[in-house]
Amino acid sequence: MFGKRKGNRGYGIQILDQCAKIVEVERTTKSVRFLRQQEIALEEEIVRGGKILSPQTVASQIGQAVREMGISGAEVTLTVPTSEIALRKTAFSKLKDKDMRNLIDVEIHANNTFPFKNPVFDYIRLGKAEQEAAATSENGKKAAPQEDVLIIATSQEVVDNYREVLENAGLQPVAIDLAPLALQRILAYAKVSSAPAHVIIHCEHEYADIVIFEQGVPVFIRQVQQGASYMLDMTNDAMEAYGRHLSIELGRILNYYKYSISAEQKDVEQLFLSARYSWMEPLRSQLQSSFNGRIDDMPIRDLLKSDNDELFHFAVPLGLAIKG
Numbered sequence: 001m002f003g004k005r006k007g008n009r010g011y012g013i014q015i016l017d018q019c020a021k022i023v024e025v026e027r028t029t030k031s032v033r034f035l036r037q038q039e040i041a042l043e044e045e046i047v048r049g050g051k052i053l054s055p056q057t058v059a060s061q062i063g064q065a066v067r068e069m070g071i072s073g074a075e076v077t078l079t080v081p082t083s084e085i086a087l088r089k090t091a092f093s094k095l096k097d098k099d100m101r102n103l104i105d106v107e108i109h110a111n112n113t114f115p116f117k118n119p120v121f122d123y124i125r126l127g128k129a130e131q132e133a134a135a136t137s138e139n140g141k142k143a144a145p146q147e148d149v150l151i152i153a154t155s156q157e158v159v160d161n162y163r164e165v166l167e168n169a170g171l172q173p174v175a176i177d178l179a180p181l182a183l184q185r186i187l188a189y190a191k192v193s194s195a196p197a198h199v200i201i202h203c204e205h206e207y208a209d210i211v212i213f214e215q216g217v218p219v220f221i222r223q224v225q226q227g228a229s230y231m232l233d234m235t236n237d238a239m240e241a242y243g244r245h246l247s248i249e250l251g252r253i254l255n256y257y258k259y260s261i262s263a264e265q266k267d268v269e270q271l272f273l274s275a276r277y278s279w280m281e282p283l284r285s286q287l288q289s290s291f292n293g294r295i296d297d298m299p300i301r302d303l304l305k306s307d308n309d310e311l312f313h314f315a316v317p318l319g320l321a322i323k324g
Contacts, residue, residue: 011076012320023317050081059168072170077320091129093144118156180211182319190299195269203275243286251290277309
């Protein structure tokens with residue numbers, strides 16, 4: 001999404017309220033070799049809710065780590081907050097990529113279909129429109145074939161803010177991707193079989209992303225805000241509160257998906273959980289009250305052939321780093 005990168009070395013970076021995470025990998029078409037990771041603690045209140053409030057300070061702190069790692073000038077893939085992402089599914093006439101992109105651009109700016117100004121976007125072709133129009137033109141000929149397209153958009157301002165911070169930190173941002181798509185890429189690279197409809201939940205201290213995929217395409221995204229106090233002290237009570245809140249929201253989302261999104265009104269059958277490894281079991285026990293299907297960990301071990309449980313904490317930048 002929003003760019004491609006060249007070369008075998010891959011770098012992914014994720015900026016959160018409390019820290020930034022960098023991963024370096026070496027990738028081929030068949031495998032991924034993990035090289036190293038770095039977590040950079042950020043000062044309080046310089047990033048809040050994914051919004052960079054002090055760009056110079058963030059760039060300075062990331063830049064120091066970049067120099068220490070010896071990766072100044074590296075081409076990186078970054079992610080913007082899921083809360084700043086919007087999805088739209090619509091039908092268009094079948095067109096070549098350039099023409100399709102131009103048409104979507106006109107549609108977006110003419111109809112103001114997204115909740116932010118100056119959106120930038122990418123799109124995924126979904127195939128023949130589910131309800132292809134059978135209308136005919138005035139001369140009696142059948143209308144042009146229609147196809148469904150999923151548009152993924154975010155704010156140009158958000159993209160520019162993140163890009164400028166990384167450029168000032170000494171990096172070259174060449175692609176922007178979504179955290180959920182980065183995690184879905186891990187499933188693909190690890191060759192993990194997934195149900196036709198599955199959900200990925202990614203947990204950080206301050207939020208959890210819940211994303212439902214159909215045939216590998218995101219059809220629903222929501223970021224659930226969590227009280228930071230839930231897990232900062234890592235007590236059992238805090239973990240339980242975090243998991244209980246997440247489970248309640250998951251139940252609501254799955255119900256909405258079944259009756260408002262799923263064409264066949266089917267339940268989601270599989271869930272992949274992404275979080276610090278020490279959080280996995282407590283969260284799993286809470287989520288089982290809302291989810292009757294199979295719950296699996298993200299296949300970090302399978303992908304990297306490693307038993308280093310710390311790498312679960314770096315799942316998103318890992319998925320960014322292996323982007324081609």
